[in-house]
Amino acid sequence: MKNLLILFSLLCVTLAAQAQTKLLVYDFHITNRCATCQKIEEVTVETLNTYYKAQIDSSIIVFKTFNCELEENAELVKKYSAYGSTLVLTRLLPDGKEVIVDITDLGFSKIGKPELFVEKLREKIDELMKLQ
């Protein structure tokens, strides 16, 4: 009975965390990753931890990486058309709708100037977080 209660509490905590998630930051990559792709992930994680730490800690913003060449990720890959390196933001709205913004171009074309990439990434995140 005690075990059941613990399990139930854990489930409630997980569901509550999921329910309040507002933004998904998904980073897709191929198996053999290049330096640019790795740098994009590194700077994205750094940006989230620097400017959105509270939201990351409380799962309001969730960051995940996926190997797009693995079968287990096929469904997600199809959803985002992420058959190669892809960086995508998904805003989860209270009514259940999703706003998807693909920022792969930002990543690859601006990462040579990381400060510019960070600036643009923050703009996109702030813009999406304001949506009601």
Add this chain to the structure above:
Amino acid sequence: MQKITLFLIAACAAFMLSSCGGSKQESEKTDSVKAVYVEKTDTTIQESGDTAIVVKKVEVPKVTIYLFHAARRCASCIAIGNGVNEVLQDVFKNEVKAGRVQLLEVDAEAKENAALCEKYEAFGTALFVTRTFQGKETRTDFTAQGFKLAKNKPDEFKQLLREQIVKDLK
């Protein structure tokens, strides 16, 4: 009488031959009037003996594909370059020959390309399809499609690129 008949037949044959030659010249003339890329629309008059030919060069849109890359290129970046080259060779061979479509590969790390990189804000790998017409430039950022599709879904990437170029050439 027989001589007259022979003369008439010869005259008719000569007339028909000259007519055929005339229409051939006409069709050659028509063939030579092709849409070519010129910097601006221009009309000139060429005089040849007693005749004057009005030559009208009409500006048509031009497409330039800019592929920015780092000095050390990764598999995805190479796949993008291969996809672009295949589309140009397989679908736009004539347009490339006429100068209407061109690919410019730009090393984004080379100093001499700094101004172009700044203009396109391309400080890594980027792919742009740029249309130039009547002094105006419109560009389509194809970087995301390139990285998402070129390596693992090359046919989809090439199809999207082909559609964009066709649209921009209109």
